[in-house]
Amino acid sequence: MLTKRIIPCLDVKDGRVVKGVSFVNLRDAGDPVHVAQVYDREGADELCFLDITASHEKRNTILDVVVRTAEQVFMPLTVGGGIRTLEDIRRLLEAGADKVSINTAAVQEPEFVKAAATRFGSQCIVVAIDAKRASECEGDVEGWEVFTHGGRNRTGLDAIRWAQRMMDFGAGEILLTSMDQDGTKDGYDLPLTAAISDAVTIPVIASGGAGTLQHLHEAFTLGKADAVLAASIFHFQTYSIGQAKTFLSEQGIPMRPGTVPVSIG
Amino acid sequence: MIAIIDYGMGNLRSVQKGFERVGHTAVITRESEVIDRASHVVLPGVGAFGDCMANVTRYGLVDPIHRAIQVGKPFLGICVGFQLLFTESEEFGCHKGLGLLPGKVKAIPRTKDTASSYKIPHMGWNTIHIEKPAPPLATIDQESYVYFVHSYFVELGDQDLVSTQTAYGLSFVSSVWKDNIFGTQFHPEKSQAVGLQVLKNFGEWQ
Numbered sequence: 338m339l340t341k342r343i344i345p346c347l348d349v350k351d352g353r354v355v356k357g358v359s360f361v362n363l364r365d366a367g368d369p370v371h372v373a374q375v376y377d378r379e380g381a382d383e384l385c386f387l388d389i390t391a392s393h394e395k396r397n398t399i400l401d402v403v404v405r406t407a408e409q410v411f412m413p414l415t416v417g418g419g420i421r422t423l424e425d426i427r428r429l430l431e432a433g434a435d436k437v438s439i440n441t442a443a444v445q446e447p448e449f450v451k452a453a454a455t456r457f458g459s460q461c462i463v464v465a466i467d468a469k470r471a472s473e474c475e476g477d478v479e480g481w482e483v484f485t486h487g488g489r490n491r492t493g494l495d496a497i498r499w500a501q502r503m504m505d506f507g508a509g510e511i512l513l514t515s516m517d518q519d520g521t522k523d524g525y526d527l528p529l530t531a532a533i534s535d536a537v538t539i540p541v542i543a544s545g546g547a548g549t550l551q552h553l554h555e556a557f558t559l560g561k562a563d564a565v566l567a568a569s570i571f572h573f574q575t576y577s578i579g580q581a582k583t584f585l586s587e588q589g590i591p592m593r594p595g596t597v598p599v600s601i602g
Numbered sequence: 603m604i605a606i607i608d609y610g611m612g613n614l615r616s617v618q619k620g621f622e623r624v625g626h627t628a629v630i631t632r633e634s635e636v637i638d639r640a641s642h643v644v645l646p647g648v649g650a651f652g653d654c655m656a657n658v659t660r661y662g663l664v665d666p667i668h669r670a671i672q673v674g675k676p677f678l679g680i681c682v683g684f685q686l687l688f689t690e691s692e693e694f695g696c697h698k699g700l701g702l703l704p705g706k707v708k709a710i711p712r713t714k715d716t717a718s719s720y721k722i723p724h725m726g727w728n729t730i731h732i733e734k735p736a737p738p739l740a741t742i743d744q745e746s747y748v749y750f751v752h753s754y755f756v757e758l759g760d761q762d763l764v765s766t767q768t769a770y771g772l773s774f775v776s777s778v779w780k781d782n783i784f785g786t787q788f789h790p791e792k793s794q795a796v797g798l799q800v801l802k803n804f805g806e807w808q
Binding site: 338339340341342377380382404407408410411412413430431432433434435457458459460461509510538539540541563564593 | 612613615616619620623648649650712721722723724725726727728729747749750751752753769770791792793794797798
């Protein structure tokens with residue numbers, strides 16, 4: 338049986354992990370490769386790097402991180418952040434990424450997703466959607482609206498219709514982040530996740546709001562997600578991947594077994 | 603030395619690093635002389651079947667692949683590289699494959715049930731049910747988890763080729779074995795310890 342996936346996500350800036358990863362016994366918690374190795378050993382199902390490098394000159398630092406990661410861990414790796422051209426994608430895939438996640442560039446130029454899927458295959462094109470519950474007084478969108486630039490810029494796009502369009506354009510997967518829930522640790526936006534998951538026939542990764550193992554469980558059951566992305570609950574070792582997998586398995590969610598936490602360094 | 607055939611499609615570094623991790627020497631190449639000299643040959647691949655086959659042909663790799671198989675070198679096809687071994691594919695029109703094994707590559711059916719329960723691509727970790735352990739699977743436990751990402755599957759023309767089956771709505775062939783040919787729909791280079799063991803075994807296969 339196909340199992341549900343748990344995907345830890347690291348924010349990487351100038352080649353270093355940011356937004357505090359605090360692993361005990363880890364020699365260099367700022368090195369994405371070290372952190373990737375820990376998650377690999379704990380049985381994470383995939384890894385995600387979100388590159389938030391701002392300066393143009395340092396954009397290549399992520400390529401080096403990907404190269405070094407692909408030499409150490411043998412699991413699927415998704416890289417997102419600032420991808421705007423087919424050449425950006427080619428270089429990441431060549432460095433060792435398996436999938437790339439496209440966000441703002443998809444909104445600005447939807448045909449870019451089609452071109453990328455045609456050139457590299459749908460299996461490696463993830464479209465990231467940042468969605469916010471529409472407020473009653475503003476905007477034309479009911480339900481959820483797509484935002485870009487980390488939730489700052491509204492697009493006027495309905496998140497459900499946008500997800501369907503991206504699927505039609507060749508996206509192989511949707512990475513769905515609730516801007517309302519992100520950082521709250523109050524749980525995923527389950528109605529949003531379920532609505533998108535019902536609307537598309539490609540896998541949906543739920544993101545934003547995980548604070549407890551119960552939240553992961555709800556994302557799979559009520560949210561109908563195929564995978565969950567989480568950062569802080571794993572980075573701060575609130576729970577290990579192995580603990581999460583054991584808990585979810587016991588709750589009847591199909592899971593590939595994790596392993597006991599191993600420290601390296 | 604293991605030759606990983608580079609025909610311009612996909613991430614070959616992971617395959618090469620996987621072999622190196624388990625102590626095998628592997629080179630990425632599209633030179634027929636290098637493929638001819640190799641002890642083992644790997645045909646990886648991601649992307650659309652038609653594009654992959656067109657590139658294999660354009661780079662003059664059809665003959666070296668046939669030669670490697672004819673002389674009995676252990677041969678590994680991965681994902682689309684596995685699908686290319688068969689007669690034909692219906693992905694984006696009909697395309698002829700290498701025709702080394704009988705079978706047809708078809709879309710995973712989108713039944714009504716598929717829309718709700720079975721997302722396409724089939725993406726993630728699923729188990730392999732070993733029916734006939736090909737030598738690279740010799741030390742692999744029954745029902746081990748491996749990583750898949752594909753929207754098409756192989757309908758075999760000869761059921762004797764089945765090495766493993768995997769269930770995803772339908773039961774499909776997740777690896778085949780015939781003489782010196784081993785092909786996997788899954789990605790050993792992305793399947794952590796289980797996958798590395800498969801690569802190790804393949805490199806030791808005589």
